[in-house]
Amino acid sequence: MKIIVPMAGRGSRLRPHSLTTPKPLIPVAGKPIVHRLVTDIAKVLKQPIEEVAFVLGDPAWFGDDVVTSLEELAERLGAKSSIYYQDKPLGTGHAIMCAEPSLDGPAVIAYADTLIRAEFDLDPHADSVIWTKEVSNPEAYGVVKLNPNNQIIELVEKPENFVSNQAVIGIYYFKDIGVLKHKLQEVLDENITNGGEYQINDGIKRMMAEGFIFKTGTVDEWMDCGNKAITVETNAKMLGFLQQDGKEQLVDPTVQLENAEIIEPCFIGKHVKLSNATIGPHVSVGAYSIIENANVKNSLIQTHTIIKNANLDRAMIGNHVSYNGDHISVSIGDYSVLE
Structure with missing residues (x-):
């Protein structure tokens, strides 16, 4: 199993704290956000982690100390570390493709601005699992649409009419992430963008259109670290x-x-x-x-x-x-x- 962690964003909503420290490296309850996230995901997966691939931003911003801390994090999990860089902020899909050499076999993608508490087993019949959290105001989130077999058939961003109350939290499992890689490469080749950026959802939607089975994995707690107020709240919960x-x-x-x-x-x-x-x-x-x-x-x-x-x-x-x-x-x- 691999864990892919896109973390190139500058964390503008968490300024001034993210002006000198990359947001994923800001400590919450004594440990950097990304360290807690990766460690907790490894616990949920309940299987050996072969590799942790980190996608960083500007090397001048994510310096040697950051790289060393991430390498040590992977080593503590018994995994090798791979460091990649996203030179331009071209979206979630583009960030994933920056780690292209690591995109094969079973893998989890986790965006490093959230923390979770979860306990579940991956569905062996699913080609992919999208982790979600039940929310009271789904119109404020991207949510999943389910069919009668509880398979995800659509991703809907901030629905005006009720679709479901299962919000996408930014963590995904793929039985073979190589399939997503090929779909995202098509998105890049065809220059399909939203707001000038290449999005992971466009690759996922192509997989759904070809019949790949997507299921939900529901977390017990989803704790954001997007701005000052909610990071302080997350610190208290953790x-x-x-x-x-x-x-x-x-x-x-x-x-x-x-x-x-x-x-x-x-x-x-x-x-x-x-x-x-x-x-x-x-x-x-x-x-x-x-x-x-x-x-x-x-x-x-x-x-x-x-x-x-x-x-x-x-x-x-x-x-x-x-x-x-x-x-x-x-x-x-x-x-x-x-x-």
Whole structure:
């Protein structure tokens, strides 16, 4: 089994945090989004992962440190890593085709801006599985249309009339991804675009037209990381799940407490110093950060950051930030100073 991860986008909706760190590498509950995504998919698949192929953007933006972290991620899964680059933002279908040498055999495609919780077995009779989540407002999403045999027969984007309540979350399994590769190559050769971009859906629709069987795999939780507010919410949900699982150490033993309280669930990284502070619930604090004279809840704070005299709720604060003030719900990018 292979996992293909297109992650070339610049994450404009998550600025300023994505101005200095590629969005898939922003930590949520202590680990980068893409690391959690790939690890969780491997758990759902319940079979050995042969290769993880990452499609990055501008090499100057996705530097050597990013490549090294992705190679280490694949190695931890016992898989080889392959690194590809999408030089121009030409759509989801184009991004997949940038990994063309890896597109053969069984594979999962997963876009690196979402996290999941799921437990199901892949349908052995399906040529492809499109992972979905039941939503209350399907008109806001791309959804699947099913026939009486619960096979997907159509993909409908933001339907005005009810089609189904199963929203496509951006994770796909193909029994032989080589078939999708050939269909996407046809799309590229015929220059079929939507909004100037080549889309994965056009390749999928060609497979459906030829009778390939598509089924749904429904996830229990679908957590987006598209903007500040929803990333903070996702951080809170993930901390709750990790606390229930009990498999990850959420508070590092090197954390220093001085007249401070941690209200679980929280992630507190290495060598964090907490003084005259109440932290939590649902807070992540990156390594080497200092929080003094503060109350922080429902927030995401990255590494090497100093927070003083603060009362924070639903805040997202980047790396190497110095913040001294009385604002509550803030979004501060890397290397900022507010005193």
